[in-house]
Amino acid sequence: xxxxxxxxxxxxxxxxxxxxxxxxxxxxxxxxxxxxxxxxxxxxxxxxxxxxxxxxxxxxxxxxxxxxxxxxxxxxxxxxxxxxxxxxxxxxxxxxxxxxxxxxxxxxxxxxxxxxxxxxxxxxxxxxxxxxxxxxxxxxxxxxxxxxxxxxxxxxxxxxxxxxxxxxxxxxxxxxxxxxxxxxxxxxxxxxxxxxxxxxxxxxxxxxxxxxxxxxxxxxxxxxxxxxxxxxxxxx
Amino acid sequence: xxxxxxxxxxxxxxxxxxxxxxxxxxxxxxxxxxxxxxxxxxxxxxxxxxxxxxxxxxxxxxxxxxxxxxxxxxxxxxxxxxxxxxxxxxxxxxxxxxxxxxxxxxxxxxxxxxxxxxxxxxxxxxxxxxxxxxxxxxxxxxxxxxxxxxx
Numbered sequence: 001x002x003x004x005x006x007x008x009x010x011x012x013x014x015x016x017x018x019x020x021x022x023x024x025x026x027x028x029x030x031x032x033x034x035x036x037x038x039x040x041x042x043x044x045x046x047x048x049x050x051x052x053x054x055x056x057x058x059x060x061x062x063x064x065x066x067x068x069x070x071x072x073x074x075x076x077x078x079x080x081x082x083x084x085x086x087x088x089x090x091x092x093x094x095x096x097x098x099x100x101x102x103x104x105x106x107x108x109x110x111x112x113x114x115x116x117x118x119x120x121x122x123x124x125x126x127x128x129x130x131x132x133x134x135x136x137x138x139x140x141x142x143x144x145x146x147x148x149x150x151x152x153x154x155x156x157x158x159x160x161x162x163x164x165x166x167x168x169x170x171x172x173x174x175x176x177x178x179x180x181x182x183x184x185x186x187x188x189x190x191x192x193x194x195x196x197x198x199x200x201x202x203x204x205x206x207x208x209x210x211x212x213x214x215x216x217x218x219x220x221x222x223x224x225x226x227x228x229x230x231x232x233x234x235x236x
Numbered sequence: 237x238x239x240x241x242x243x244x245x246x247x248x249x250x251x252x253x254x255x256x257x258x259x260x261x262x263x264x265x266x267x268x269x270x271x272x273x274x275x276x277x278x279x280x281x282x283x284x285x286x287x288x289x290x291x292x293x294x295x296x297x298x299x300x301x302x303x304x305x306x307x308x309x310x311x312x313x314x315x316x317x318x319x320x321x322x323x324x325x326x327x328x329x330x331x332x333x334x335x336x337x338x339x340x341x342x343x344x345x346x347x348x349x350x351x352x353x354x355x356x357x358x359x360x361x362x363x364x365x366x367x368x369x370x371x372x373x374x375x376x377x378x379x380x381x382x383x384x385x386x387x
Binding site: 041042049074113114115119122152160163177180183187188189191 | 250251254255270271272273294330332333341356357358359360361362363364366367368369
């Protein structure tokens with residue numbers, strides 16, 4: 001029997017999530033405004049230092065997103081529940097976006113400060129590899145029709161991609177690179193640290209919001225797919 | 237929950253193999269000697285094989301060694317890692333952050349005349365971010381950038 005997508009009680013309800021979304025964007029506007037307007041220009045970089053307030057949180061939250069992908073990929077392989085696959089896929093999509101943001105802002109920052117848009121050092125290369133794995137994860141999903149097989153293969157690629165996160169993080173310590181090692185509170189002025197943390201929270205809230213809403217959409221997509229299938233079978 | 241199927245066991249084993257293979261790669265397999273650039277000391281230690289081959293060289297701009305000809309856009313300075321010094325010659329304006337004591341990576345070849353001919357110059361920034369001290373002015377890089385783009 002076909003069940004209308006609207007009345008299906010199993011499907012997630014928006015609930016308070018839209019309000020949470022409004023909060024997220026207001027918080028982001030506030031934290032970015034604080035970074036851009038209140039933070040004093042850096043002695044070497046001037047105002048360009050403020051790219052930090054997007055580049056660094058995007059990189060942190062991207063790493064966290066891939067931990068979510070890792071967890072739900074393993075969980076799918078263990079329990080074979082479709083919803084776990086949909087959470088992993090939603091997180092992968094959000095993570096790929098944050099990873100792309102990290103790369104693009106890194107390039108925009110690199111050109112005026114380092115003098116080059118791009119160079120093949122270990123940090124930049126490993127981040128690009130991570131980005132490409134996550135993009136191929138998303139492409140792969142479009143190519144496999146069978147939901148179970150799609151979930152299995154995605155889980156494998158998702159785990160593979162997530163394993164890259166510690167490599168990206170450690171790349172500046174293990175290898176001699178152009179990209180500097182991680183800053184610490186002792187190497188960064190307290191005012192910059194506060195703004196950095198504020199924006200990191202803004203990105204964290206956004207990540208949760210994006211994954212949730214993407215997951216809701218994914219559930220509806222699946223329900224629509226199933227409804228189409230059921231209708232086709234019913235007609236025969 | 238129902239018992240674990242044979243297929244699930246297979247998937248878990250495959251996952252575990254994958255993770256341990258990567259772990260092994262991380263701990264032992266990867267070449268820890270992958271370097272983006274050599275230091276002056278390492279380049280000088282290469283002796284004859286260090287000349288006239290494309291290489292990246294990184295270090296600090298030795299204070300008071302910078303000679304900049306803004307008419308000919310000709311830049312000469314000494315790159316140092318504390319243990320060795322190499323003279324560098326570059327054409328064109330360096331990035332705005334170039335100054336005494338700054339970390340720099342140059343691409344090019346070390347000539348037999350003892351001068352490194354740089355074809356590309358990159359700044360290696362430290363992980364420190366500070367506002368200027370009292371009396372110091374921050375670099376107004378965005379202004380020089382706009383100026384530089386018109387030249």
